[in-house]
Amino acid sequence: MTTDPSVPSDLPPSAPGKGLPPDPVATPGEHLTKPESAVKFTRAAALWSALITGFVILIVLLVFIMQNTNSTTINFFGWEWNLPVGVAILLAAVCGGLLTVAVGTARIVQLRRAAKKNLKSQPF
Numbered sequence: 001m002t003t004d005p006s007v008p009s010d011l012p013p014s015a016p017g018k019g020l021p022p023d024p025v026a027t028p029g030e031h032l033t034k035p036e037s038a039v040k041f042t043r044a045a046a047l048w049s050a051l052i053t054g055f056v057i058l059i060v061l062l063v064f065i066m067q068n069t070n071s072t073t074i075n076f077f078g079w080e081w082n083l084p085v086g087v088a089i090l091l092a093a094v095c096g097g098l099l100t101v102a103v104g105t106a107r108i109v110q111l112r113r114a115a116k117k118n119l120k121s122q123p124f
Contacts, residue, residue, distance in 0.1 A: 064089075064090070066086070068084060068089070072084070074088055
């Protein structure tokens with residue numbers, strides 16, 4: 001029995017230091033798991049997060065370009081351009097990203113062809 005007058009005498013005694021009796025339907029260790037959220041992560045939430053991240057990156061890039069406005073001469077296979085340094089570096093980064101996308105796309109196509117060929121060769 002407990003000496004706490006706020007706990008009815010017909011309930012079993014609770015764990016030491018807690019004012020509530022133990023849950024009779026709870027399994028051991030159940031209180032350690034996180035409760036399931038009522039709000040699910042949706043595509044709209046992912047889109048919103050991507051938009052915010054994109055705008056933050058865009059603002060950082062704009063600040064970078066605005067702070068690096070000194071003009072420089074770019075030479076490439078006989079062609080010559082005068083561009084601000086920030087624009088030239090951003091253009092180089094975009095070209096590097098496009099090259100990475102092209103190589104990645106070629107690898108994905110290669111893997112899909114190999115998977116399709118492997119799937120056709122297996123009897124069912």
